Amino acid sequence: MLSKRSLVGVQLNFRTLAVLFFLLIGTQVFAADPAVVESDEAIAAGKTVFNANCKTCHKLDQKAIGPALRGITDRQSIEWAKSFIKNSQAVIASGDDYANKLYAEYNNLMMPSHEFLSDADLDNLLSYIEYGDKVDPAAQAAAAGTEGAVSGGGGGIPTEYLTIIVVVLLIVLLLILIVLGLIISVLTKYIDKQDLPEDDKEFVSQKFNLGKVLKSDGFIIIVTALVVALVAKTAIDGLYNVGVQQGYAPTQPIAYSHALHAGTLEIECQYCHTGVEIGKSANIPSANICMNCHTHVQNVQGKEGISPEIQKIYDAVDNNKPIEWVRVHNLPDLAYFNHSQHVKVGGIECQTCHGPIEEMEVVYQHSSLTMGWCIDCHRQTEIAADGNEYYDKLVQLHSDSKDALKVKDIGGLECAKCHY
Template sequence: MISCKKRAKYTFLLPFLFIFFVFSSAFAQAPEQAEIGTAGVTPGSAAPAAAGGGADAGVIDAGSTLFKNNCVQCHSVGTDVVVGPGLQDVHKRRSEAWLMKWIKNSSALIQSGDKDAVAVFNEYSKQQMPSFAFSDDELKALIAYMASESAKPQTAAAPSGGPDTAPGQNVGTDAIGAGIGNTIDLLLVVLVVVLLVLVITLIIIASVLKNYLKGKGDLTGAEQELLERRTNFANIYKSKAVRIIVGLIFVVVLVDISIDKVMGIGIQQGYAPRQPIAFSHKLHAGDHQINCNYCHTSVYKSASANIPSANICMNCHSQIKKESPEIQKIYRAIENNKPIEWVRVHNLPDLAYFNHSQHTKVGGVECQTCHGPIETMEVVAQYSPLTMGWCIDCHRNTPLNTEGNAYYDNLVKLHEKQSKGAFIVASNGGTECSKCHY
């Protein structure tokens, strides 16, 4: 015979299982996916290709830097015409000596009556090409870079992450992060299903026991009382234990929401204001691979990265896309002698000191480390939280490049005596309060 104590125990467990199920569901959240680091990626940069035509990777890399800083505004390394012609296979169409003369001083070559120079000048609307005071070695490096780019296939295969994978994105890490999130979501679903099955099973068992007692002819007083008893949920909810549990759940949820809201004050991550002129970083820095320093001229030499002035835009758009409604806004601003009121995206509080050139020029920090995959953004948004904790984490994990800098020699020796770890920014006082607050 099944005892009344066991029956009472099963009935008593039901409300606690229900509370546990509600508590688990209330706090079941998928973990945040880790941000994919994009440090060390320059717009349009790629691993150095195998050196073509006898040029080594160092020469090609030097030529790449020269091209991106001086030529990409008017030329592509493919067949596309920007301002001037596309430069694919230009080393095959012209001799190296001719190319060196043309790059150094195209005007002089045209005036000398060179047929090829005159033909190119006339073909492209007699647009004057600037002269460049490059050394012969720099010119050879530039030509070697164009030759190496011409040797590459023009239609590269899509990355393993699919066609929408952003340049510089770590596809493998992204897939792992997504896989972990999906696994935990699946486990939570399984847990909820198991709890539901347990609750339903207990209800069925209680019903079977009740039917068993009903079919039994001779019932004791205790069994008869148990059979006639009805569960009073009002009494359960009025019990002290249930009230304490419900109160704790409410307090924990309220505190969690409050902390999230308070910690988010002043954080503008994801802020993407509408600008007075629709400017696409994806088109300029991504598709056309224009170096950031061409427009933001002070990123390597000033404490603040400047917003480009209209005359920088006109370097290209005096010839390109002049009919565009957005470009016409630039013309009107110049005609009315009024500055374009760009909306600043990245803002730091006045209590924090930040030197842009110290990070980019001295520290060698890439744009994407803080600004994210800027070369994929149609509308610029704040990628990083820019909080103190975020900055300190970077200072605690970033090694200092001390090679060739005698300033660090004694500091490195002292650090090696005291620690076996890497010489990071924090090792050089990068986490002291007065570095950023004074």
Template structure:
């Protein structure tokens, strides 16, 4: 069964087919996909696999369209009225009530059905989309430069030591009139000791030490406030690997602000209760949610990704307009038992992304003229940096 509050629409891929037939019903696959992932995917599969609710393959062939509309708008009224098909589904799936969606229009329902049929007709389509690598090349400080410089200095010191040893050996032989040096103090170890005390060696050693101290200091300064790898213990043991991975619950279902707000928002307890009002109620972790509601105390989740106040970031701008996937910044959340900060989220990391990311201009007339002019000047594809993505005031004001 589907558990959700209200349908959430998000920007669509311009390359998706505009419409597809669903048992004689014409529906917009792109709109249907967004609605399905936001409202249905937490409890339904597009195929035959049963989840919280039944698999939806060929559902438009099993039931009359108007029956489906009534069921989606208010399933419980059909159960109460004794509809045989409604009662069969209700009893088969442990009498779990399905959330009603009275605001969905018939065209939107047709879109959902069209998407389900399209997903079953093209099973390989989903496999073509790979996760975007989060570990792009970064400019986090002068570490690479200092490492190269230190390697060069070490090589120079070694070579200089060898040269000095040879010179000292020759000088010793010259002082002794060409005779071999047989004094115990003039062994190889002695020569090495004298070379180590040479002013040039001492100076080079001091410079290497100074540069090492400078490197460590600068690395530490550049990493102030960087919490990459931070994975705090949360007040409730919530598994993204289970919910987003195994059950394939769409990120937008819980983080409702990601398409329309600066912040993705932390899910409220009532979103959890959409499912856990009837599922795993006896679990000690779920009981913490009940306690939070009963005591009217919010769950004190520990924030993982936290930008400084001097930086402005808008989720809706990146997700809706830019078409950026969650995994680009947050890593492969579907495999995380405990969420951690995978990216550095530093200014250099953001700038590198703006320099390499193409502007998502498809279907957006706002960019048409700019794309045309940019192409005529032979500058290649339009990057975020070309539309002001490197201006200070974009993020700091």
């Protein structure tokens, strides 16, 4: 038999072990990923990574080409987020449910891999995503409204919001009807117990007539209002998307693979699209440019003989006829866009507008190319003024501002810049 003192000692030892155990567990929990923190240094470094790799398709607190990013470490684990950023295609291919839902929701657009990012880069990036550039909700709503007003596609009230409003109204209407039904039922039972005149009893005991309800003015007005609202919503959605061809991927006369040429073989875009740094248009390459290589490369993936697709290039050259490529990206005539101004002067990468072109077997329109999309880019893009004397005076005039010099500060939002 244990003495009372021994029992007390056992209890104390047990409590001590329990406290140490929970302290250990707590330490492990809080040390799970201490690098994703609300630190000014980490947030600043993460913003640099974000601007270089993510801002083309993502925003922190609202949807863009891709989903809003803030809160990803609440929705999924930090390790999952890092894996998805490094190689989203591998995560999707693994059958991950959340990744595949995102892939389907955003029209099967594949995010480029970022295997080159180190763990420190990813920690800083997630720190910026979770804690950086937090804005006042009212100001954010106002900014979203302004952007939507000028956007040709994806602007105005988002479709999902209108759908939610209609569904909520229907649910509220249904709840009202249920409550009214319950009230009528309770009152009817109460009145039945009262001593009423015969006329009143006949009125109270009358049966529910569905036909009269369906023919009533109130029901007709409600149904008409709902139909008008749905038709108006559909018409507005259609108007906002007139001329927007995001995702357009026509079949070309030759099955040219950018994934092979720009991706695997790492041929620079400028080699084929010769005007991209010197003129307004990027130029569609002529068959002669193709023949610079395909005079010697006549097959595909080790197959013997001239492949059928490469034979089409030979036929075009022999018959002196241009290859009739189908245009994918086409701005309206009222909008002026200069490739050299963006690529040569601005240093903008092709992928900023055209997406992961080096991964496309069939080229598709990656961005919406709407007015709102362009304006938002001009609002966010910083000017690379270092070492360029052209910007010295502008930088000096802008020195009093706390924000970096951006395209919007040098006339990037003026109407005449694109419409003249």
